[in-house]
C-alpha cells in the first residue's frame with residue numbers, strides 16, 4: 002500500500018449535511034473519493050469494535066511502516082489530514098520517524114493507524130505524519146506541521162485535541178495522560194475524567210497521570226492549549242498498539258483501546274464550526 006493509498010483508505014465517506022467538511026477533506030487530502038463502507042455495527046452505546054476493525058488497524062500500521070523512515074518525495078507533504086465532522090482533533094505527529102536537534106528518532110509505532118481508525122470510526126479530524134519528518138512536531142514550533150495544525154484549530158474550532166504517542170513497553174502503565182499538571186485542560190477537567198472512565202470501562206485499566214506532563218519543549222499539547230483549545234497527551238504503552246498483527250494479545254489490547262477511545266469520542270456531536278468553515282487552512286497539504 003502506498004502512502005497515497007493510505008490517505009485514501011483513511012478517508013471517511015461523505016455525508017450530505019457535512020458538505021464543507023467534505024470539501025475540506027477533498028482539498029486537503031486529494032481528489033479521490035473513499036471506498037464504500039458498510040454501516041458500523043452498533044451497540045446501545047455506539048459502535049462496537051469488531052475483529053475486522055482490529056485487522057484493518059494492523060493493516061494500516063503495516064502501510065505506515067513502509068514509510069516510517071522514508072523522506073517525502075519532492076513535492077509531497079510529509080503529513081496528511083483527514084477532516085471529520087466532530088469537534089475533536091486527533092494528532093499523531095510521531096507516526097513516522099522524526100528529526101530532533103538533527104538526530105533521527107524512531108516512529109511512535111502504532112499511533113498513525115490509531116489516528117486513522119479513530120477518524121474512520123468516530124468522525125474526528127486526524128492529522129498524522131506519513132513520511133519521515135524533517136522536524137519534530139512535538140519538540141519544535143517552526144515547521145509545516147505546526148502551521149497546518151494552527152490553521153486547523155482556526156478552521157475547525159475543536160473542543161479537544163488528543164495527541165497520541167507511544168511509550169516503551171517497560172513503562173508501568175497502559176496509558177499515561179499528560180496535561181501540564183491540569184493546565185492544558187483549560188478548566189475542562191471533565192474531559193480527562195470522561196476519557197479515563199471510558200477507557201476503564203473498556204478494560205484499559207492501568208492508567209496514570211503526568212509521567213509525561215507535556216510541559217517540556219514545544220509539545221503539541223502545550224501549543225494547542227496556548228491557542229485556547231484543551232489538549233491531552235496520551236502516552237500509550239507499546240504493547241497496547243497495533244504492530245505486526247501476529248500476536249493474539251496485541252489484537253486483544255488493540256480492540257480494548259480502540260473501543261474505549263471510540264466510546265469516549267462518540268459523545269461529541271458533529272460541529273457547527275466544521276460546517277461553517279469558509280476558508281481552507283492556508284498551508285494545508287495538497
Ligand SMILES: [Zn+2]
Nearest residue numbers: 095109166167
Ligand atoms: Zn512521541
